[in-house]
Amino acid sequence: xxxxxxxxxxxxxxxxxxxxxxxxxxxxxxxxxxxxxxxxxxxxxxxxxxxxxxxxxxxxxxxxxxxxxxxxxxxxxxxxxxxxxxxxxxxxxxxxxxxxxxxxxxxxxxxxxxxxxxxxxxxxxxxxxxxxxxxxxxxxxxxxxxxxxxxxxxxxxxxxxxxxxxxxxxxxxxxxxxxxxxxxxxxxxxxxxxxxxxxxxxxxxxxxxxxxxxxxxxxxxxxxxxxxxxxxxxxxxxxxxxxxxxxxxxxxxxxxxxxxxxxxxxxxxxxxxxxxxxxxxxxxxxxxxxxxxxxxxxxxxxxxxxxxxxxxxxxxxxxxxxxxxxxxxxxxxxxxxxxxxxxxxxxxxxxxxxxxxxxxxxxxxxxxxxxxxxxxxxxxxxxxxxxxxxxxxxxxxxxxxxxxxxxxxxxxxxxxxxxxxxxxxxxxxxxxxxxxxxxxxxxxxxxxxxxxxxxxxxxxxxxxxxxxxxxxxxxxxxxxxxxxxxxxxxxxxxxxxxxxxxxxxxxxxxxxxxxxxxxxxxxxxxxxxxxxxxxxxxxxxxxxxxxxxxxxxxxxxxxxxxxxxxxxxxxxxxxxxxxxxxxxxxxxxxxxxxxxxxxxxxxxxxxxxxxxxxx
Ligand SMILES: *[C@@H]1O[C@H](CO)[C@@H](O)[C@H](O)[C@H]1NC(C)=O
Numbered sequence: 051x052x053x054x055x056x057x058x059x060x061x062x063x064x065x066x067x068x069x070x071x072x073x074x075x076x077x078x079x080x081x082x083x084x085x086x087x088x089x090x091x092x093x094x095x096x097x098x099x100x101x102x103x104x105x106x107x108x109x110x111x112x113x114x115x116x117x118x119x120x121x122x123x124x125x126x127x128x129x130x131x132x133x134x135x136x137x138x139x140x141x142x143x144x145x146x147x148x149x150x151x152x153x154x155x156x157x158x159x160x161x162x163x164x165x166x167x168x169x170x171x172x173x174x175x176x177x178x179x180x181x182x183x184x185x186x187x188x189x190x191x192x193x194x195x196x197x198x199x200x201x202x203x204x205x206x207x208x209x210x211x212x213x214x215x216x217x218x219x220x221x222x223x224x225x226x227x228x229x230x231x232x233x234x235x236x237x238x239x240x241x242x243x244x245x246x247x248x249x250x251x252x253x254x255x256x257x258x259x260x261x262x263x264x265x266x267x268x269x270x271x272x273x274x275x276x277x278x279x280x281x282x283x284x285x286x287x288x289x290x291x292x293x294x295x296x297x298x299x300x301x302x303x304x305x306x307x308x309x310x311x312x313x314x315x316x317x318x319x320x321x322x323x324x325x326x327x328x329x330x331x332x333x334x335x336x337x338x339x340x341x342x343x344x345x346x347x348x349x350x351x352x353x354x355x356x357x358x359x360x361x362x363x364x365x366x367x368x369x370x371x372x373x374x375x376x377x378x379x380x381x382x383x384x385x386x387x388x389x390x391x392x393x394x395x396x397x398x399x400x401x402x403x404x405x406x407x408x409x410x411x412x413x414x415x416x417x418x419x420x421x422x423x424x425x426x427x428x429x430x431x432x433x434x435x436x437x438x439x440x441x442x443x444x445x446x447x448x449x450x451x452x453x454x455x456x457x458x459x460x461x462x463x464x465x466x467x468x469x470x471x472x473x474x475x476x477x478x479x480x481x482x483x484x485x486x487x488x489x490x491x492x493x494x495x496x497x498x499x500x501x502x503x504x505x506x507x508x509x510x511x512x513x514x515x516x517x518x519x520x521x522x523x524x525x526x527x528x529x530x531x532x533x534x535x536x537x538x539x540x541x542x543x544x545x546x547x548x549x550x551x552x553x554x555x556x557x558x559x560x561x562x563x564x565x566x567x568x569x570x571x572x573x574x575x576x577x578x579x580x581x582x583x584x585x586x587x588x589x590x591x592x593x594x595x596x597x598x599x600x601x602x603x604x605x606x607x608x609x610x611x612x613x614x615x616x617x618x619x620x621x622x623x624x625x626x627x628x629x630x631x632x633x634x635x636x637x638x639x640x641x642x643x644x645x646x647x648x649x650x651x652x653x654x655x656x657x658x659x660x661x662x663x664x665x
Contacts, residue, residue: 075466075483080458083465085603088502090472092143094495095136099154100187105490109187112157116184117476117488125488127184127192130165130203131253132493133158138210139496142503142510145217147569147611147661155214160539162207163234164189167535172199176533180204180241181250197251202264204238205271209513211235212274216511219281226542228282233536236286239275240531242268243288246296247526252312253323254381259314262303266327266343269296273514288529297341298524304349307422308356311382320360321382322396324353325403329500332406333515334565334657337414342515345406348423355426358400365392365480367467374429374452376400376460378467378478388487391477395497397464402497404457405504408450413563413617415441417449430456461501474498506601507615508567511657563617564650565657570600570628572664573610577633580612584626585645588618594629594637620652628664641665 077083096102098118100109105118106126114133117125137158144151166175170191173179181199184192212235215227246268252261272286272293279286303309303319309327310319328343328350340347358376360383362368368377378392379400385391411417418438419427427434430452439446467483468474474494475485503509572580583590583597590596600612625645630638642665651658 075469077470080462080465081603083468084461084502084505085605087465087468087472087498088603089606091474091495091498091502092148094472094474094490095140095492095499096154098490098492099136099158106187110161110189112154112159112161113187113189114158114492115187116493117491119488119490123488125491126187128165128187129184130180131183131200131206133162134203134206134210136492136496138206138213138510139500141210141213141217142508143499145213145511145659146503146508146567147613147659156541159211159214159231159234160541161189162211163230163536163539166234166237167537171196175237175535176240178241178245180238181245183251183255197255197258199245199250200253200255200264201242201245201248201250202253202261202267204241205264205268208235208238208242208271208275209267212271212278213511215278216281223542224282227278230536230538230541232278232282233534233538235275235278236531237533237536239271239286239289240533242271243292243529243531245528246292247299247528249314252315253326257312257315257317259312260299261313261323262300262309262311262321263323263327263330265296265300265303266331269293269300269342270331270513270515272296273517277514286531288531291529292527294519294521295525295527297518298521300343301341301520302524308353309343309349317382317384318360319382320357322357322379322393322399323382324350325357325379325396325399328353329399329402329406329504331515332403332510333512334409334413334509335512336410336515338407338410338418339515339518341518341520344410344515345403346408346410346417348418348420350403351407351423351426354400354403355429361392364390367392367478367480367483374456376456376458376463378463378480378483379460380477380480388477389480391480391486392467392483393477394464394468394474394491394494395476397460398494398497398501401457401460402501402504404453404460405501406509408453408457409504409507409509411446411450412441413565417441417446457505461505464498502603506603506613507565508613509565509615509657562620564620564652565615566618566648566650567613567615567657567659568600569659569661570612570664571610571662572612572628572630574602574605574612574630578630578638579633581629581631582614582626583629584624586618586622586624588616589624589626597629597631600628618650620650623647623649628662 097105098115100113101111106115109115113128114136116132120126140151170179170182172182181201183200215231218227249259253263272289276286276289309324311321311323328345331342332345338346340349343350371377379396380392419436431449467478475489476487476491479486580600581597600614604611627641629640632638
């Protein structure tokens with residue numbers, strides 16, 4: 051999002067408010083702020099979704115409004131990109147246990163079936179119209195001048211819908227996927243395969259060229275689209291023919307020391323675009339593959355340093371920070387929109403990439419420093435040296451701890467500039483950190499939540515990044531696929547809760563470890579903590595002193611959720627129970643007999659969840 055580049059740019063820049071007195075800010079420790087901010091952020095998202103959202107009267111059902119702000123700037127529209135990123139986050143929240151979100155997910159999908167059919171200045175359904183960047187919130191076309199087309203939208207929408215489609219298939223609801231979701235996804239995939247090799251406007255709606263974010267998200271959509279087609283007993287031959295070409299093209303954005311995010315635009319190309327791409331391409335089942343710019347890959351880490359460093363000297367609120375301490379991050383250093391400021395979503399993304407990276411190293415069991423990534427590591431661990439460090443070594447522990455601390459310092463930076471009510475605008479002023487530009491930006495809230503989940507190791511399902519096969523020679527390309535209007539929105543009755551289900555991500559090698567999220571609902575009093583203990587070493591071999599603590603960061607009065615995510619050997623069956631300890635560490639109570647039993651699923655996504663209620 052969110053333009054204003056051409057015409058409104060000058061007006062917007064002069065309309066930027068003069069720095070006011072410092073506003074009241076969030077205080078306290080990072081963990082206490084995260085705990086209080088997460089329900090605020092989720093509510094902030096829901097407030098901006100029609101028809102029930104409290105801040106977006108007039109928006110149709112399932113429509114995500116970018117911000118309630120109707121002037122200076124006017125963001126009261128629905129962007130295909132923002133809406134898809136927001137709903138990908140909500141689908142992941144749903145899969146992690148927020149079962150009440152299913153209605154909104156289905157409404158979103160229904161709304162997109164209608165939106166695909168709206169003819170607009172970019173074209174009609176099967177003639178380029180899917181890349182129209184934004185629409186009026188009543189689903190009518192926006193016909194004013196704008197930076198169009200934007201070719202990332204259809205890809206991001208396909209990815210969001212595929213995440214929910216995989217869940218439905220795991221629940222035996224393949225026919226719903228076939229009749230409602232696949233027709234929409236198929237149109238988006240056909241759009242991508244036909245147009246990926248043509249220029250378009252970037253995610254900031256300013257540069258008309260090829261863009262790293264667009265190419266990256268398109269590649270992911272084709273890989274997932276192809277896997278979904280197989281699951282549905284069909285195939286996407288145009289996805290299969292084009293995906294390797296996109297992967298090849300993706301490599302060309304690498305300069306040798308960082309990612310040049312746009313092929314045009316006349317800038318350095320240092321841009322949060324590339325960090326957002328890395329976290330979008332994150333795959334918990336992948337290695338630190340630099341071809342897909344995995345967050346832990348040497349290229350992505352080198353790029354993280356170059357991009358975030360580019361903001362250190364230009365924002366006065368960043369002055370005085372040492373290397374290795376997170377700063378306020380903007381879109382790109384040359385930015386002049388609202389005079390060019392840090393964006394909450396960019397600062398959260400800088401943290402999220404690092405949480406993802408640490409998760410990957412721990413899962414893989416080692417960490418490698420190459421000459422490409424050495425400078426990144428030296429900032430957080432000055433004695434870093436090129437080499438590979440197994441997770442059993444103290445160097446591994448020291449470095450991963452340092453990277454986590456570095457990630458937290460980006461979250462703390464955003465915390466420092468968040469008002470006490472937790473509201474997240476689009477930007478915070480480079481001069482004094484006061485919020486500016488659009489209020490209650492939906493994407494800001496979503497970016498907080500994805501970073502928050504990554505910090506808690508609640509990771510999205512695998513999308514098949516490890517299937518990447520890089521052709522030796524790149525070539526240009528285009529392939530057409532089926533396109534027809536998707537009109538069926540007759541959802542069967544809601545599926546049952548996703549508790550005790552597994553999610554899977556197409557064909558892949560089954561990992562040996564599955565990350566299982568245990569969700570236990572139990573009302574507790576202040577100072578109490580819920581633990582899990584069981585018959586396997588990872589659960590303390592029934593020793594209550596070695597029980598694993600659950601987290602209360604998602605706990606609310608209406609939903610007393612405690613959770614923990616643990617890597618467990620796939621296929622293992624074990625017994626377990628929850629218990630509660632007081633603040634003194636003594637056991638307050640045990641669940642009643644019998645013991646619970648669980649078998650760790652062996653699925654290709656490497657992720658599963660189990661929902662329990664105290665007994
Ligand atoms: C099309 O693909 C070729 C081969 O990768 C690449 O050189 C060219 O820059 C691409 N153009 C656009 C606009 O994507």
